Amino acid sequence: MQHRKLGRSGLSCAPLVLGCHVFGWTVDEAASCEILDVFTDRGFALIDTADTYSTWVPGHQGGESESIIGNWLKVTGKRDQVLIATKVGADMKNVGKGLSRTHIIRSAERSLRRLGTDRIDLYLAHFDDTAVAFEETLEAFASLIESGKVRAIGASNYSAPRLTGALAASRAHGLPLYSCLRPHYNLVMGAFYEGDLRQLCLMEDLGVLPFRGLEAGFLTDKYRSIGDTIGAARGAVVARILDARSLDILGELDSAALRFNATPAQIAVAWLLAQPGITAPIVSVTSLAQLTEIFGATTMTLDARTLMRLDLVSA
Numbered sequence: 001m002q003h004r005k006l007g008r009s010g011l012s013c014a015p016l017v018l019g020c021h022v023f024g025w026t027v028d029e030a031a032s033c034e035i036l037d038v039f040t041d042r043g044f045a046l047i048d049t050a051d052t053y054s055t056w057v058p059g060h061q062g063g064e065s066e067s068i069i070g071n072w073l074k075v076t077g078k079r080d081q082v083l084i085a086t087k088v089g090a091d092m093k094n095v096g097k098g099l100s101r102t103h104i105i106r107s108a109e110r111s112l113r114r115l116g117t118d119r120i121d122l123y124l125a126h127f128d129d130t131a132v133a134f135e136e137t138l139e140a141f142a143s144l145i146e147s148g149k150v151r152a153i154g155a156s157n158y159s160a161p162r163l164t165g166a167l168a169a170s171r172a173h174g175l176p177l178y179s180c181l182r183p184h185y186n187l188v189m190g191a192f193y194e195g196d197l198r199q200l201c202l203m204e205d206l207g208v209l210p211f212r213g214l215e216a217g218f219l220t221d222k223y224r225s226i227g228d229t230i231g232a233a234r235g236a237v238v239a240r241i242l243d244a245r246s247l248d249i250l251g252e253l254d255s256a257a258l259r260f261n262a263t264p265a266q267i268a269v270a271w272l273l274a275q276p277g278i279t280a281p282i283v284s285v286t287s288l289a290q291l292t293e294i295f296g297a298t299t300m301t302l303d304a305r306t307l308m309r310l311d312l313v314s315a
Contacts, residue, residue: 001043001298004279007207009152009179011121013046013083015273015298017209019284020049024064025057027286033072038288040081042295048182048209048282050087050126051111062092063114070116079117085209086111087126087156087182099129104140108149120144124154124182128162134169142175154207156182160196167204180207180279187249187268187314188215188241202277210272213281215241219268220290221250245313252313256306262296269297271310 003012018039023032036047053065066086073079088107091097095107111120123144125137144150155163155178163181170177181201185193185208193210201208214220216237226239253264260267272281285291302310 005207006122006152006209006279007154007179007205008177009122009154009207011083011152011179013280014044015280016044016269016294017046017048017085017280017282018044019211019282020047020065020069021053022284022286023049023053023068024060025054029068029071031287032068033075034288035285035291036069036072036078037076038291040078045081046083046085046122046209046280048085048211050090051107051114052087052090052092052126055091055093061094063110066111066114070114074116083121084115084117085122085124085154086115086120087124089126089129099125099132099137099140101136101140104137105143108144112149119149119151121151122154122180123150123152124156124180125158125178127157128155128159130162134166135173135175138166138170138173138175145176152176152179154178154180154182154209156211157184160200163197163200178206180209182209182211182282184212185210185272186213186215186281187219187253187271187310188246190314198277206277207279208277209280209282210278211282213269213272213283214265218242218246219250219253220265221253221263248313249310252309256302256310259306260300260302262300263293265290265293266297266300267302267306267310269294270300270302271307273297274302274307 001014004015005012049065049069052062054060055062088104089099096103141153153176166178183193226242253267256267257264269281269283272278283294
């Protein structure tokens with residue numbers, strides 16, 4: 001399987017990232033471990049989690065996803081077969097939030113314990129923190145890299161001006177550079193990434209790992225009306241984007257899926273993989289059947305006409 005480089009980090013990965021925010025939420029530990037096994041056995045390696053997964057679930061404190069991954073690593077011994085990406089900065093119950101040096105160092109140690117490992121392959125600033133100077137954040141990441149606890153760093157949810165500022169601060173002070181960006185990007189949600197942010201990533205040779213590649217399941221053809229969202233775990237998220245434009249996108253996905261003998265989800269992921277600068281989309285699944293379906297997207301090549309039609313309907 002052809003690997004794509006993660007920017008200038010020195011790391012590379014197969015063109016699909018397993019999103020693990022559902023672990024311990026809509027997927028129990030046993031099923032999570034089965035998904036991890038199949039994902040890695042098929043030659044994929046990069047898994048994406050965060051310390052705050054899943055604080056939104058009643059009774060959870062955060063760290064549930066990391067702990068499940070850590071338990072799986074202990075049982076399987078597959079640490080050297082995976083690349084672990086986790087994040088810091090979102091609000092962690094009874095711990096804090098933000099990108100101060102103290103919070104980053106403390107959070108990294110806690111993530112390492114939950115994961116049961118001595119290193120984080122890719123450590124990301126989960127959200128921008130305008131209250132903390134870039135230098136303080138980057139110095140904290142630098143100390144983690146120097147100690148061998150982190151291999152590379154990245155940014156998540158950063159705007160183009162703020163990412164530009166962070167890269168400039170790195171160069172001005174001789175501090176590590178963010179090697180990749182994790183933006184919210186898919187056929188429905190394109191405006192944030194396309195434009196200045198994409199041009200910056202291309203110019204700086206940043207790896208790009210778009211999250212919510214299937215927009216909370218909307219692009220899997222699971223939702224066609226507001227009624228379909230009622231009672232669904234992520235139904236409220238889908239309800240906010242369910243409009244005439246998004247339904248037109250589903251219609252175009254249906255047409256492309258018929259031409260390629262594929263599913264709408266496969267077409268949506270294949271479209272992402274064809275976009276300039278994209279390294280690997282982050283996709284979460286709740287079953288082995290869904291995972292197998294998504295694998296199919298990584299071997300598809302969409303023709304220029306299909307790409308153009310999808311571009312137009314998503315614009």
